[in-house]
Amino acid sequence: MSRYVNVTPRPRSSTNENETESMETESAGTVPIEGIERESSVDKSESSDAESANENDEKSEDERETESGKSVDFNAYDPHTWPDVLPNYFIDQEWLIYSESSDLVYCLYCALFNRKANSFSALGRCYSTWMNINRDVLIHESTLKHHESFKTWIELRKRLQTNQTIDSHQQKLLIKEIDRWKELMKRLVASIQFLAQQSLAFRGHSSTLYDKNNGNFLKLMEMLAKFDPVMADHLNRATTTNKRNYLSNRIQNxxxxxxxxxxxxIIIKAVTESKYYSIMVDYSTGKGVTNSIIAELNKVNLKLQDMRGQGHDNGPNMAGSIKGVQNRILEMNSRxxxxxxxxxKLNLMVNDTAKVVDSTRHKFFNTVQKCFVFFSESPKCWAILQxxxxxxxxxxxxxSTTRWASRENATKCRLMNLPKIHAAFCKIANAPNPDDNSYDANNMARKISKFSFICSVVVWHNVLTKINIVSKSLQSQxxxxxxxxxxxxxxxSYLKKVREGEGEGDGHNTIDKWFDSAKQIQSQFHLEPNALDNMALQERLDRRERDDSDGDDIRKFRISFVYPILDAALSKLQERFDHLTELEHLFGFLFDLHSYSISLxxxxxxxxxxxxxxxxxxDVNATELFDEIKSFQALIDNAGEKSPLEFLYKIYEFGLVPIYPNLTTALRVFLTLPVTIASAESSFSKLKLTKNYLRTTMGxxxxxxxxxxSIESELLGDISHETVINKFATAKARQVFFQ
Structure with a gap:
């Protein structure tokens, strides 16, 4: 940094108006010292020099070029032009330093190396007599102490540049130790990341290296030490010295x-950049979860007023219109x-359907569950089934007692293996030495051989299969x-077609096909009457044969099994999804921006x-939004975009956000709304893996x-180990900085 001297600097800010005027007329009376210019206190001789300088300024450009030997654009108030015009009046002094905060001038060399106080050293409180700075700078520069300090500085600078200082060896050792700890911390972070992603336990009964039950983390360190010299060296130090080894439970946490x-x-940054967001919350008490939501939003500095959607389950404490969580949040943010x-909603629809059909709920699913319990409780009975x-x-x-849509798997297993399951019951019932299992097997064989049970299996399997397909599609993110x-x-539409007796495209009535399937399954039963109840079972078989010979059996099948289930399902579907229909009434036109029927x-x-x-x-202006949609339709008439997400991609891809601000906002809000909370509920599966019965003491x-x-493991790929190490080092730093 250059400091130019030999010109008296300006006095302090207390300069009166007359001095300020003289500063404006002075041509060469300023000096840049650390970005500060001060007006000179001009004596008579300097005034004459200034007058001659003014006369020189009035000379023509050709005359100045002749005198200086070159053409220079001179500005008396621009310090950058001074050295070219007045080379004899300026000297580059790199040792001269000005402090803006203290308004003092220092000598760098003397301040560092001259222990005896002088007017330019720190011990002498430095120089502030601006009136005589020209003279004192020249005097100080010629002193012996200044020369000695200058030589010391030159020597130190050379040693620093060549790394030959007195503590160079210690610096090398320090750098080497820092590198060793950095490499070690990378391995620790990677190991903890691996265990956390896989939901594995960290600790064992012991926290000592090379102990038998010291947990997965220490065992992983021991395994790495066999192949990695850095970890091997660290474990060797940890076992031979009492110094910190950064392997404790506290460091892990x-x-x-x-x-x-x-x-x-990373998540909060993405949400903040997007501005609008939605939340998905699962079960808790209404008031408690509302307070938790507000506290968590404040903790991560997210504005409640930027929330545009909230997804909850359909419990009264979450979805209640008076004291539910959704209503409490709507009172604070109506958007x-x-x-x-x-x-x-879909699961509750199936639940309600089963409740309406009382005979189905009490007899069919109870019989299905008893069948599972009978074979699963006895290895002997399970072996006979296999x-x-x-x-x-x-x-x-x-x-399942909660997810009714998942019962499709249960009915599917019975439908495919019902004759074999019946044969297993019969074999157990006809055992040479009858016992309690034989009596229960006989009762179960009677129940599942009834034509009503077979019809229930067929109907529920077909209905639940369609519902399960829709349920899995709804879980898409x-x-x-x-x-x-x-x-x-x-x-x-499918349920209505079945109810009205239409087919599935092959010309056959769907209900007739279900009935034929039930009769085909019944024909596969090899009924061997149990010795305990031979007469009663034979009478049932004879009566069933007489019923099957009648032509009215399909009508009974429709009225007794099919219509009650379909009517209840259709009614509950319309009742449960009314709220989503209202939202579709608000945002539905955004899904088909190609349509010219969109109204104001x-x-x-x-x-x-x-x-x-x-x-x-x-968030949007209706009139402007309508105009933007009409304008945007001209861009997508021949394009392949068909969904709101594709429309939004097109706007951002071509930089059209300033042109369509209202349309962009409407699409962003629409795409922010959650349809299901399946992704939030899937996190509970991770919680179950993370905190099992062996890790019950976890806080x-x-x-x-x-x-x-574990849940956001994909985001860990965007986080470098250096970032985590720096965050850890900042948290462990003991230095306190005061301002």
């Missing part, structure tokens, strides 16, 4: 916290639209409300829904951090 924090920061979980399989094995599924209602509409009223409805009831702020914070790492 701190590194886990750093990893989880890094993942959370946080509530979207009930479509998967929960003997009936021609090849492979027979698998029976448990009947890319599904939106319009696609959801389309799937529900297809399911409703549709845009007004959306504007009203996205207008705050408290502040009155609007809430550690559980949340491990779950975050």
């Amino acid at each position: 701190e590194l886990i916290e750093c990893l989880a924090t890094s993942v959370t920061e 946080a639209l509530f979207v009930p979980c479509a998967c929960h 003997e009936m399989a021609d090849n492979g094995k027979i698998t029976l599924k448990n009947v 890319s599904i939106d409300i319009t696609q959801c209602l389309k799937l529900i509409g297809n399911l409703t 009223d549709q845009c007004h409805r959306l504007e009203t829904a996205l207008t705050s009831k408290t502040g009155g702020s609007k 809430q914070d550690r559980l949340s951090q491990l779950a975050t790492i």
